Each structure stands twice: as C-alpha cells, then as structure tokens.
Amino acid sequence: MIRCVAIDDEPLALEVIEKFCRRAGGMELRTFSDPAEGIAAIKADRPDLVFLDIEMENVTGLSIAARLDKDICFIFTTAYLDYALEGFNLDAVDYLHKPFSYDRFRTAVDKAVRRIEYNRVNASRGSITVKQEYNNVNIPLSEILYIEAMEGYSKIFRTGGLCTVSRIILKNLCMMLPPHDFLRVHRSFVVSVGKIESYTRQELRLVGGTVVPVGRQYADELFSRLSARG
Numbered sequence: 313m314i315r316c317v318a319i320d321d322e323p324l325a326l327e328v329i330e331k332f333c334r335r336a337g338g339m340e341l342r343t344f345s346d347p348a349e350g351i352a353a354i355k356a357d358r359p360d361l362v363f364l365d366i367e368m369e370n371v372t373g374l375s376i377a378a379r380l381d382k383d384i385c386f387i388f389t390t391a392y393l394d395y396a397l398e399g400f401n402l403d404a405v406d407y408l409h410k411p412f413s414y415d416r417f418r419t420a421v422d423k424a425v426r427r428i429e430y431n432r433v434n435a436s437r438g439s440i441t442v443k444q445e446y447n448n449v450n451i452p453l454s455e456i457l458y459i460e461a462m463e464g465y466s467k468i469f470r471t472g473g474l475c476t477v478s479r480i481i482l483k484n485l486c487m488m489l490p491p492h493d494f495l496r497v498h499r500s501f502v503v504s505v506g507k508i509e510s511y512t513r514q515e516l517r518l519v520g521g522t523v524v525p526v527g528r529q530y531a532d533e534l535f536s537r538l539s540a541r542g
Contacts, residue, residue, distance in 0.1 A: 319350035320365035442478040
C-alpha cells in the first residue's frame, strides 16, 4: 500500500485525484484543501507520495516541496506550465498539467512507485552498489564519510582512506542513500550525519579532520537536523 497525501485548494481537483487513486488501487489517500493542514499531516504521518498543487492561496507547492524530507516523493499537479523547470529542479517525480487523463496520472504514479521501492530496498540493506570503471563495488553505508560531486562523476570518500569514483551524478546517488543518515550540505557535497564532529553555517568537520563547506541554502536544514539529533 502506497500512503499518499494530496494538497490542492480546489476541491474538484482533489476529487479527480481521489477517483484516480481508487481506480489505480493500492493507494491510501488523504486530501487537504487547506495547505497548513496538509503540511501538518505530512510531518505527522510521513506519507510515501505527495500530490502538490503549485499555485495556492498564501503558499506555493514549490515552497512545500522544498521542505519535504528527501525520502518523500512528490508529484506536482497544476494548471500552469511556467513552473515545470523549477519543479524538476526540486526533484519532483513528475509534473501533471491540469486537466490530466487517468493514463497520464498512472504513468506518473508508476514512476513514483518505482522510486519508492528503490529507496526502500537501498535503505534496508545497509550498503549501496556503484560501478567504478567496469567493476561493481559494494560499499557499506557505515564506511561512507562524505561524497563529492565532480563533472559527471561522484567521489565517495570512505573510512580508512579509501575513495571510490563512480560515473553517477550526485543527485542520483542521493536517491540510493537513507535520508536519515546522510545530508546534502552543499551543491557538491553529501555527508554522513553520524560522522559530523562540529559545524558552523560555513563549514563542518568530520571524523578524521576533513573539512567540508556548507552552502548557504543548506545551512538551515543542517542546523535543524543536528539540533534535533541533540
């Protein structure tokens, strides 16, 4: 069962999503015409998938998506095409332009289900497998210190001085990592939360003394996560 939340200030739009979810099957949906109530439900219940309208009164779906935990998939549902690029930059699974058909809805949901299942498998097995040159390399999550993005590559720095270089972009690699254990702190860096020794809004220090920069747009989430950790 895929647990879903839909937020849209147009009740008719929510009715369409509800009807399509029933038709698809295997989807448990809660709908909210009040964005504040929807956000509260997401925080409390942590659904697998969120359907988000973009232009709503007093808030945008873009701002809600930017605050979602990285393991929550979301699909934008909107009457406006102007936001498509920005939506995909936020890593939306898909972008449904109203009015959309059931077939188009099902295509978007199938993409979301594949990502959800992929995330579940990788989060439960305690390791990731990446390709380095012509070899598949299995890396225990506990060994990863941090990951640095290069031009079309990612460098995975590991305990013991090991480094694995893989032709996979950082965005895709992030999807393989459990979001509670890893945090993006810069457009080019992801770190293991458990290996952070100290931090400021400009940089952080990892176990072993490595210093990693903190990007301005990531500083608030860094402080929020580590403050909650205690």
